[in-house]
Amino acid sequence: MILINSKNSELKNIVILATGGTIAGTGIAGKTTNYKAGNLDIKSLVDSVPSLDEIANISYQQIANVDSNDITIDHWLTLANRINEISKQSDVDGFVITHGTDTLEETAYFLDLTVKTNKPVIVTGAMRPSTATSADGPLNLYQSVALAANDLSKGQGCMVVFADGIYSGRNVQKVNTFKTNAFNSIDLGCLGYMRDNIPYFLNKSIKPHTVDTEFDIFGLKELPQVSIAYFNIDADPLIIDYLAQKSEGLVIAGAGCGTFSSAWIKKVKELETKGIPVVRSSRTGSGIILKDYAIDKSTNCIPGNTLAPSKARILLSLALTKTRDYSEIKRIFEEY
Incomplete structure (x- = not known):
């Protein structure tokens, strides 16, 4: 169970589950390279985003704080089971997962196949550490919370928000090593766009996801190699x-x-x-x-x-x- 800090009864209650990555990275002020990923805790990350409490009531939990190259299947199972557990609470409306970008697309697809809720699950990250000039993490996190709090996101499966784009967990790919618009879905296109806190959906994934898949990871300690x-x-x-x-x-x-x-x-x-x-x-x-x-x-x-x-x-x-x-x-x- 997770305690929801419902400061405003008119806002949705969103749970942020943090795993680390560049979005929580720190380094030399202004620089985009030679930083340490997963150095900020989730409270510091949330506190760095202006007006986040104006679009949703935020609760958060630190699942891990690692470079995404160090994400393991154990992390996946913990994360998916945690979402499945918390999603049963009637006072939880959606989820945001903060994650490093190098393996973000893999985690998003795993969650798309194994999470058992119609409540929005949004994965996001950053290409620049929090200490860089024009760090992209705060806007990505802000827009992810906004998307998770929007009723249009219900039943859409696990989605990724990055650089104003909305992508399905199945189709999203990292396509650039350093640009802030490092994700897209190649031939299959994005699901839509974020403009500030408003989503504009244009497409929909027709592949089975979340509650409609046949995969149940409850009780599993490992996956076949x-x-x-x-x-x-x-x-x-x-x-x-x-x-x-x-x-x-x-x-x-x-x-x-x-x-x-x-x-x-x-x-x-x-x-x-x-x-x-x-x-x-x-x-x-x-x-x-x-x-x-x-x-x-x-x-x-x-x-x-x-x-x-x-x-x-x-x-x-x-x-x-x-x-x-x-x-x-x-x-x-x-x-x-």
Whole structure:
């Protein structure tokens, strides 16, 4: 249970769950580089945003305070279970998750598949630390709280707010290493825009999410291990053997439309006898992976649809909590 500080009964009650990242980072005043991520606690972060208490009643909790490269599956399970628990409170209207940008898209997709509430769940972060000139974190946090407090956000799944854009947790990708508009959804577009505290929705994700998914992580202590193999010219097929020793499933970041060499095709076929499913994704960052009759000769080779390799890994891992049947896993990738 979390205590809600309802100062204004006319405002929505929003819970901020903090995990660290650049948005909570500090460094040399004015500089955007060589800072320490996850250095501010959530109270300091909230206090730095002007007028936040004018758009919602804010409560907060520190789940972690780390660089997002140090986020683990344990963090994911803790975060999703915490949201599922708190969302049962009638006096909670929505959630905002503060997160580092490097793995933000992965956490957003995991929450999109595992959170069991129609209440808004918004993930945000920053490309500049809090001590930088023109730090972007305060506006991103302000707009995320505003979106979480807006009735239009109900039932939209986990969303990401960044640089005035609204993105679905499924489709969002980090596309730049340092610019403040570092996120978009490539071919699939944004859901809409934020202008100050007002959302303007233009699109909607039709893929199942949150309460409509078949995934239940309650009681889970870990997820099946899934690894990613990156294909390139003359890539050693023994990479597949190595990863298969440690994994229950494998994602291949293939060339073009998820393709790879005949030597890799042979290795994938060998994994079929070991009961290891292999998902074909693409290193290109956009497009769709459909059945390729030249490559998908093995029943365990599964097209990854529009999911980037890191997100295909998440879906395959969750699928393996339910089934080991190749046809069922294919159905899951077609559906989600």
